[in-house]
Amino acid sequence: MRIATWNVNSVRARLDRLVAWLAKAQPDVACLQELKTEEKKFPYEPLTEAGYHCVVHGQKTYNGVAILSRAEPRDVVFGLGDGVADPQARLAAADVGGVTVLSAYVPNGSEVGSDKYDYKLAWLARLRQHLERRFEPAQPLVLCGDFNVARDDTDVARPDEWAGSVLCHETVRDALEQVLGWGLADVHRQHHPDGGVYSWWDYRRLGFPKGNGLRLDYLFATAPLAACCTAAEVDRDERKGSKPSDHAPVVAVFDV
């Protein structure tokens, strides 16, 4: 089973690249983030024609997450399920072929100390509580997405440049480790223990041509799935060429 995660930075702006990439990469499941569209404007037709069911949690202009799957999704759930009034569409979950799949778009946080940063920290704490309440670490589950956090400095090409930022601050790194502490393994790191592999390059700083990348996109799996993960790679080529997203897809293979 091939499971992918990709922050597409607008599913409509990226549609041609997305369809071509699905044909090339052949994922069984693809978690998407930053759809930047309402469900009624989601491009169901070309993605269905490409062979995928589409679970879509949309929002106008900002955020939005989806789960594309070859097999029919079941038990679809949107949001963090804690009764907090929260209009931001950042989490979708579904059962696909006996594997629970979650597509998450963690808040960026803007600036350390801002209201948006507090929301980011709180959102990660709510995510941990959601896992505790609704799922079990013994079940096959993969939490995929753009976490807007580089776990440590091996995930940052230029650590000095990003030290203390919303992507690297110790408070948000701690909050992400609390999520992993529920019972999740970073399957890409299992295959690349020395780091130095990145998934996001800033448009503004011309990060890609300068080699200034960070790993912000992850597949986190429970033990039964992590134990059968045979490969995990960033598809760096997708950051090249015309009209790329600022994120590259990450794909992991599970022998299930």
Add this chain to the structure above:
DNA sequence: ATGGTTGCTTAGCAA
């Protein structure tokens, strides 16, 4: 270097 680019929506926000 408080720079730079992209997308949505159409001047300003978010990333």
